[in-house]
Amino acid sequence: MDEAGLLAALPVLAFQAVLAFARLGAAAMLLPGLGEQEVPAPVRLGLGLGLVLLLLPLLAPGLPPAPDDAGEATRLILIEIIIGLWLGGLARLVTVAMAMAGQAVALLLGLAQALVPDPELGGQGTATGRLFSLAAVVVVLGSGLYLLPLRALVESYAVLPVGEPFPAGASAEAMATAAAESLALALRLAAPFVLAAVVINVALGLLTRIAPQVQVYFIAVPGQVLAGLALLALVMPALLGAFGEAAREAFLNLPGLR
Template sequence: MAIEPGQLPELLPAWTFAFLLVVCRVGAALMLLPGLGEQEIPAQVKIGLTLALAALLWPVLAPALPAPPAAPARAVVLVAGECAVGLWIGMLARLVALALPMAAQFLGFLLGLSNAMLFDPSFGASGTALARMVGLGGVVVLFATGLHMLPIAALAGSYAVLPAGGAFPADAAAEAVVIAVAASFALAFQLAGPFVLAGVVFQLTLGLLSRLVPQMQVFFVALPLQVAGGLALLAVLIAGMLSVWTAAASAVLGGLPGL
């Protein structure tokens, strides 16, 4: 439908408000999405991605987006609701991604690498270098397998499930987050399971050696063996760990609201 130049002053506020709603949902999700929401990505790039995705979605979604309300309080509620939906989708996607660095964090403690800690943006706290390396490896796997596109598709489809201006399902959202947290911890323990078992066997062996050979300096003998053996076991199992994590991430990301 052709738009007369005289109609632009009337349509521009509605278009601007509709675009703002799309930016709020997309931008809030992009802050947490695995791969696209990593702390290493500059803020300018994230803002550019947000505006680009919003510009792609807005023409399609514009007819279904609410008109600018007369009351400012209602506008604030609409914006807050869109931000809540975006944060919810982003959090569900982020939780499964955190399982991999969480498992690597366990490994760092088991392998005796916890003495060298550095700031890990994924957790917002100090972590082992191993956890950071494995976490970045997971990001590479996400991009290599194309799984980073699933949350974006979920954002586009979320407007059919959670239309803009509708009530935010707080109860269902909270339940989904709790389930996702439990699943993330379970996946992390599953990935770290072989190392936990190996660590228990290793510590039991050291205990027996200290009893059988009391004069042996067990700590000085054990630490190099612990690090070398753990890294060797990691080299053998890392491909399987990434495979299990990728399958779990594919299942979770493929089940996001809107897909």
């Protein structure tokens, strides 16, 4: 392409780059492992720009040229941003399950009063919730699972072509299904601690009936914490393995991969 042809193509390439960045950049702000709240926003936006530079030659043939109407151009960009946030949110809900499981574990262990800043859930969270959130990031990055949402993001251009209306009904249903599966996963991960809490409380109740003179409260609080931490150390590898399998299955069900 000569210099004149390149100059003539620049407006089209610029608009196509903006369209690609709208979807890729919005998703990069939320993707598990890559879009964590601990990562500064400029770094996440830089990741989105890097994805645009890498993928624009592949995506350009399917992207429309710049429309003459500014309102139509704005509509296209807004739809791409919504699609990016939707895809990133679907993937993010998987790691939120780990944070919710950690919150439940803290409540069952008697550690709900020990609060730390938790960017994943916002505001203050429990120490185990923060531990589970960071463990989820380590699993996603260490096992290469972060590549699956990136692949789904690229393949989404075939499922949701640029310029097509956004399927609000189907997307809302998919988001509700993903949220329900995230909650179910959190409950499965916290199940050993629910069972342990029931056993401990039943044992303490029996102890109160058998030996009323025993100060059960002073035994229950430290005993529950110590037993819970021991159980956490015992089952943590299995929990991380179960989360990894569930995350892989959820990522493979993202639009574009299923």
